[in-house]
Amino acid sequence: MIRTIILGQGMVANYFAVGLERIKAGEIPPYGVPLANVKLRRKIEEIEIVGSYDVDAKKVGKTIYEVAKKEIGEVSPIPEKLKEVEVREGVHLRSLNGVLSGVLGLERKMTLKDAVNIIVDQWREMSPDVIVNIITTENAKPLNDISELEERINGNDVEKLAATQVYAYATLKYREETRRKVAFVNAIPTPVANDENIVKMYEKNGLPLFGDDGATGATPLTADLLEHMATRNRKVEFIVQFNIAGNTDFLALTLPERNLMKEVTKSSMIKDILGYDVPHYIKPTGYLEPLGDRKLVAMHMEYYTFNNLKDEIYINVRMNDSPALAGLLVDLVRIGRICIDRGICGAVYPVNLFYMKMPGPPGSKSISKILAFQKLKEWLREIDGLVEG
């Protein structure tokens, strides 16, 4: 069994919980789960959701079933199994400022230090193997020093910390207190696997760390298209890519400073894959509430081909935003457990390279997803992660 805790019971978490249980029940095929056809040593059936945290007053105290029913009940059947897990109150610090009003958060009633203690105590009972962070995109900076993390929590410095950092710290605390190992999956942009100091602590404590920012949406497609261009030595003149959706994550991304975080990611990806910079406009462009979880992507590239002539390509995608990430989590949770089984720890590059937009550890280069998937499978074979390796 792979005991799993969810941080942030939003759309991604709902799709993850619902899709997982439906696959386990044999109701649907595991589409959207990259390694579903590869025999991983840990099966989808082993995943068990044992806990969930959120700060939305309309979710805390409800079961995952109730939350999912309300949010995606019109799109999908909701398995009864999800009545077994109740959403507990977590922390949010500044992560929902300007996004959602009237949020809860343990930090409102107690110091951060006490909040961490309460959470760690709860985890002690839940006994998780993997903790998955899918809270709303927040603004955060890497730490200057690892002592900073502890100091800020002890100093109750709510302004300078991000919720993800508090959860990452709680994970280390849980390890310290229980001596149990747990993998931390950071599927949002907050730098964790890209925070040198946090990575070191996870390494030191023998904990696997996956992050940052799950590779979904148009970015993986862009990466593979650029690789396609690179294999023909086409010179890309410019790239324009627009994104719009109507979910909370996109609302959060309309706040200028969060949008900027995404921008940097894309620029380095382009250069990593093509070997040169390309003028580009790629960012979460807009928020349109009635789109809900539908994401629309419009992309345009022009490039020089042989004899210096110019070609062009237009792409329009309409995708379900949250399920795409939820599918990746089904693999990440399993690989997290395999890493624990095999004693692999720290920011695991071959995993992050494929599943993440900003693969940690810091300084890691991006490659196209098609090539990253090959490397991932090779690595799994090497660590004996496949049944028929």
Add this chain to the structure above:
Amino acid sequence: MIRTIILGQGMVANYFAVGLERIKAGEIPPYGVPLANVKLRRKIEEIEIVGSYDVDAKKVGKTIYEVAKKEIGEVSPIPEKLKEVEVREGVHLRSLNGVLSGVLGLERKMTLKDAVNIIVDQWREMSPDVIVNIITTENAKPLNDISELEERINGNDVEKLAATQVYAYATLKYREETRRKVAFVNAIPTPVANDENIVKMYEKNGLPLFGDDGATGATPLTADLLEHMATRNRKVEFIVQFNIAGNTDFLALTLPERNLMKEVTKSSMIKDILGYDVPHYIKPTGYLEPLGDRKLVAMHMEYYTFNNLKDEIYINVRMNDSPALAGLLVDLVRIGRICIDRGICGAVYPVNLFYMKMPGPPGSKSISKILAFQKLKEWLREIDGLVEG
């Protein structure tokens, strides 16, 4: 030096000749040449066009310069260097029936046997390293037996042979008579590298054979998109892909039996990459003369993602059709010479896999172009084909 003969002085040949000389003269960068940034043991500067064949009365007897000036002179400057090579009369058999009227062809004035002798005699003087076949798409079937080829030529069986087969035979004849080695690049759909009997003869005679059907247009893009889908285990529901252009090749493809040849290629590619069949409509759809060498591609795919939801993607491409293939030839000619240098012969799979739509030898599986490019580079390293291996 890599002495090169062109069979078929059409659009592709014009772009090949013009682009090559412009790159050699430092006028333009080698965009569209896949291995331009990889240090191949043979450089672009070494390629020399020493001969050209065609059957169009408006081309035979003219220099490549004159032909290119007329066909692409409005789009591109034409290097003076191309005044040195005159287009000679080749054979066409049935390859231009219904496509072009008033065509020449040595077979009109003499037996095929005599035609082959004349061509081989000319080649003896040209002393080619590589022969590149880029005549108009023709309808042809693999041979039942290698003796069939010689018998038909000796029997002057114009109806049952395709021009490509005659040229492939002439290449073998040239080898026999001069003991010189020459690589044959078949960039059109006629089965050569997919003709078991021809492959065997090339192997036996130590000649490298690349084919069939240069991988340009929307097919490589489709292959890489399907690989992209495969890496996420998305279930593709259907693929629709329309193509239209206004060049002679597309006119030829509107003849139903030729269109069919393309259709088979695509079906097996889909299954090779995804692992399952997908309902699809993929074929050269139409011919519209004013489009000229502009090719328009419209593609649409729907697929199932996590939790069985459906996403969709639309792609529109506008590309220069002939330069795309011309760019590949710049590599193929160089690899042809490297194979001769290294004693590699027969249908060279790692080369064909990347550069061809129907990679020979017969029975070869397709893979995506991104992965094929990796394999190509590995193989080049293995055979010491790279300067810094």
Add this chain to the structure above:
Amino acid sequence: MIRTIILGQGMVANYFAVGLERIKAGEIPPYGVPLANVKLRRKIEEIEIVGSYDVDAKKVGKTIYEVAKKEIGEVSPIPEKLKEVEVREGVHLRSLNGVLSGVLGLERKMTLKDAVNIIVDQWREMSPDVIVNIITTENAKPLNDISELEERINGNDVEKLAATQVYAYATLKYREETRRKVAFVNAIPTPVANDENIVKMYEKNGLPLFGDDGATGATPLTADLLEHMATRNRKVEFIVQFNIAGNTDFLALTLPERNLMKEVTKSSMIKDILGYDVPHYIKPTGYLEPLGDRKLVAMHMEYYTFNNLKDEIYINVRMNDSPALAGLLVDLVRIGRICIDRGICGAVYPVNLFYMKMPGPPGSKSISKILAFQKLKEWLREIDGLVEG
């Protein structure tokens, strides 16, 4: 009440019957019905389906409810009301050759003359106001002389007649025998409103005639886009438009001679709207069964703008094919009845201009749909067809 008979209980008929009853029951808004927001003298609620004909053995003898349940039951609720009408056996002549196997048709058991008599007898009881022809696209030519129609029916000349012509004749016969008036709506390409001789007969007999070929799919959109270009005096260089679907109508259109009929329509439309010919490829391109009633359209236009520069536009549409036509029928049936009320007969140009791809009478020019809609509303006002004219 407007008593309505359906000829051809296919997808369009199913959507027409189902959508109509759902609108009447207040279940859904009348989207897709052009005049729904204009107060026509005849209301949607007045339409009553009193008869249906088909030649598919799986449909004849069933109720519309049963047929619709099977064909579109997964996409839409089917109103119980449709249990009241049973599908009867009609004629098909050659209209389903190569499309559907094992079809029925009264002509198999009796002469055409007897078949017509039986149908007219049935209609006598049904007492229709409007007859709507939506059988599968068939190949047919206009008559040389009106006497031809009667002669061929009397001579049982199954080969030279199309089913639509037989039904159009039966309508005239019904008029003759009962002295009741009935409007004939021909929503398929068979020339009826474009058959000079038939038009004359309808005029003479005081019957309204709407046709030919309901204006749905990409054609109306193309017409309006061309008008858009015309209003800015942009010079269109070429138009490429691909269509694919998976319904019976598209299967029929893949038969070359039927495809050709559509081609002519589009060429004249372009010239009528722009004032000059444009090189174009516009036709039903392909059939892909799993698409079902989903139609995919890809369109590309390039045009010259001010200072002779070139712009381009790409359009991709994914539409439900049959409901689009079904929505138009809701208007046509009502206008049919209004014409009878007002004594309007023959091929009614202001109606056909908007609702039809080949607006009769023969020789009628096409205009864009946006302008045609204005003319339609003006005409309705003139004939006192609107409540508040």
Add this chain to the structure above:
Amino acid sequence: MIRTIILGQGMVANYFAVGLERIKAGEIPPYGVPLANVKLRRKIEEIEIVGSYDVDAKKVGKTIYEVAKKEIGEVSPIPEKLKEVEVREGVHLRSLNGVLSGVLGLERKMTLKDAVNIIVDQWREMSPDVIVNIITTENAKPLNDISELEERINGNDVEKLAATQVYAYATLKYREETRRKVAFVNAIPTPVANDENIVKMYEKNGLPLFGDDGATGATPLTADLLEHMATRNRKVEFIVQFNIAGNTDFLALTLPERNLMKEVTKSSMIKDILGYDVPHYIKPTGYLEPLGDRKLVAMHMEYYTFNNLKDEIYINVRMNDSPALAGLLVDLVRIGRICIDRGICGAVYPVNLFYMKMPGPPGSKSISKILAFQKLKEWLREIDGLVEG
């Protein structure tokens, strides 16, 4: 002759001047000029550019020829005729803040009152019939009272005035001092024809006023597409439209407050045409310098069709941004002169309705461009503006 002054010698002005002279010289056809095929009483050949103003130090003092050569010389031949007109220094107030650095402007050396006097004196010599305002998009509000305009100029209130308002005032001043009539064409968003007070003054003084914001780009296409939807009573669920370009106008539009001005325009247009509000994201989305004057538009709409099913449409446009507006100016200048000839003054609704995004006078409803073009031609016939009316 129609003596014309240009305010703002940017891209639009360059294309206007160059395209105009090339049409007059018979070098190119008048594509992109809506009324080119309609016999207007005033011909294109009559237009004469007699003056030009700008505030860019690199332009002032140069001839239009020199400016155009530098800006669009690579794309288009530049007629020698344009050497005759020199660009003079105008005013800019705040209109280029944050867009361009180191700008000139008469207001830097003198009071606004003196600047107006100098300009009016220059105009006295140029003796214009039409003044065309195509300066960079600026932020401005309508006046509260007409006295405000004079007061602010006299008070030298540079902060509260926009350059367009100063030019509009100068036009009135010119009228007052010379008693000559002149038409003012405002092709940018600054409210002039939508400023109640300015409109009144133009009416009172007998001057025609066209504005505001020339209808180019994706807005007219959207308007006509919405009309297309309306004619079929389709219910539009949402509209997403992205725009990007690399010219100065788009740079200006990235300043948030200017973007907002465009937003309002689109919302009211949708409601005017469809009769209901639609959730939408339509705005100048981004600026990417290497795109230059190429504008890319990506649009997506979903709508309900008959039986409440959903269809969708994707549109991608690549257009030359400035020439589109330049083409409209060729008509507007001619109609301006015709209005003077016919004694028509104030904000001319039938003209503005077609040519402008925010048709003045204030409170005017938008309609689709296809219908507006019909109304325009009817109105021209009524005022005897056509040769064969």
